[in-house]
Amino acid sequence: MGEDRVETLNRTQNPREWLATVLVWGAATLVTAIFSWLLGDILWHGLSHISWAFLTAPPENAGRRGGIGPILVSTALILGVCLAVSLPIGIGTAILLAEFTSAQSLFGRVTRRSLDVLAGVPSIVVGLFGNAFFCKALGLGFSILSGGLTLACMVLPILIRSTEEGFRAVPVSYRLSAASLGLSRTTTLLHLLLPAAVPSLLVGLVLGIGRAIAETAALIFTSGYVDRMPESLLDSGRALSIHIFDLSMNVSGGDANAYASSLVLVVLLLAINGTASWLANYGLHRKIVTI
Numbered sequence: 631m632g633e634d635r636v637e638t639l640n641r642t643q644n645p646r647e648w649l650a651t652v653l654v655w656g657a658a659t660l661v662t663a664i665f666s667w668l669l670g671d672i673l674w675h676g677l678s679h680i681s682w683a684f685l686t687a688p689p690e691n692a693g694r695r696g697g698i699g700p701i702l703v704s705t706a707l708i709l710g711v712c713l714a715v716s717l718p719i720g721i722g723t724a725i726l727l728a729e730f731t732s733a734q735s736l737f738g739r740v741t742r743r744s745l746d747v748l749a750g751v752p753s754i755v756v757g758l759f760g761n762a763f764f765c766k767a768l769g770l771g772f773s774i775l776s777g778g779l780t781l782a783c784m785v786l787p788i789l790i791r792s793t794e795e796g797f798r799a800v801p802v803s804y805r806l807s808a809a810s811l812g813l814s815r816t817t818t819l820l821h822l823l824l825p826a827a828v829p830s831l832l833v834g835l836v837l838g839i840g841r842a843i844a845e846t847a848a849l850i851f852t853s854g855y856v857d858r859m860p861e862s863l864l865d866s867g868r869a870l871s872i873h874i875f876d877l878s879m880n881v882s883g884g885d886a887n888a889y890a891s892s893l894v895l896v897v898l899l900l901a902i903n904g905t906a907s908w909l910a911n912y913g914l915h916r917k918i919v920t921i
Contacts, residue, residue: 672896676889684890689857692881693873698891700859704774704867705843707860708853711778712785712842719782720789721831725819727790728797742791749787756784757848765852775863777853781845785838792837796830797823836906840899846871870895 687697731738760780770776800823808818846869854866855876868876874891877884 669896672889672893675886676891676893679886679890680893684887685894688859689873689887692884693857693877693887694881694883695887698870698873698887698894700857701868701870701873701891702894704853704860705870707774707863707867708777708781708849708869709839709843711775711863712781713839715779715782716785716789716838717835720786720834721793721824723786723790724793724797728794729815729819729823742794745787745791748783749791752847753784753845754847756780757851759783760848761851770864772852772854772856772866773864774853774860774867777849777867777869778863780848780852781842784845784848785842788838788841789831789834792834793827793831796827796833799830800826832906836903839902843869843898843902844871844895845869846875870898 684697685702686699688700689698690696727738727741731741757780760776760783764770764776764779765772770779804822804826805818808822813822849869849872853869853872855868855872856866857868857873860867870891874888874895877888877891
């Protein structure tokens with residue numbers, strides 16, 4: 631009873647805080663409700679069509695029948711190319727900006743502003759750039775390699791900025807302690823600063839993968855529409871997001887497989903987010919135990 635009275639008194643004395651709490655919880659409830667409604671609709675229409683044959687068989691009759699086996703392989707290859715290119719470049723650039731560049735230097739300010747602008751560029755513009763540069767200028771054509779490199783251009787700004795902020799959030803005492811022990815700059819980066827910045831790195835990686843795996847506009851102009859099983863990175867390949875778009879917009883009678891493909895895409899996103907969260911918690915736990 632005493633706690634209830636204190637709570638009532640606090641609400642009476644701080645109506646702004648109470649209103650802010652209501653707004654925050656209301657926004658969270660609204661977002662959760664929208665996501666639940668979307669997920670429920672996809673489950674209702676798509677779950678009955680999910681089977682092992684659907685996940686492994688090739689599409690038939692423009693996707694109305696058959697499965698998404700080659701589509702999943704193409705999606706995985708495109709995402710693999712994207713990560714293989716963006717991770718080393720993103721981490722290296724973040725280290726350069728956070729550890730070797732002053733926050734007030736002209737180079738640092740111009741680079742950060744450029745990354746912020748690139749992060750907001752519409753995907754259709756990135757797709758046109760990828761088509762002009764990777765497909766035509768470099769002669770890669772409509773291929774998985776072109777699509778992966780284009781997605782890397784989209785992921786890099788998010789990955790670099792989040793990883794840089796992770797490095798900057800590491801306490802200065804870490805660097806001073808390493809210097810007092812005579813550790814080299816490379817050893818400090820690899821064994822002290824980078825593990826401490828892993829949570830921010832994973833956040834940027836999850837956001838980047840979420841944008842890449844669900845991307846449609848950029849891949850239409852780079853990886854292409856071909857739905858057969860790719861034999862190399864230079865083959866054209868249809869990503870899962872493009873397959874969903876094509877079934878729902880261009881193929882009459884393809885709604886059932888479009889819903890099933892959408893459910894697979896949502897499950898992939900949830901699995902990636904869950905894995906990244908587990909890795910972040912596992913790394914943080916190991917760090918605490920080590921300390």
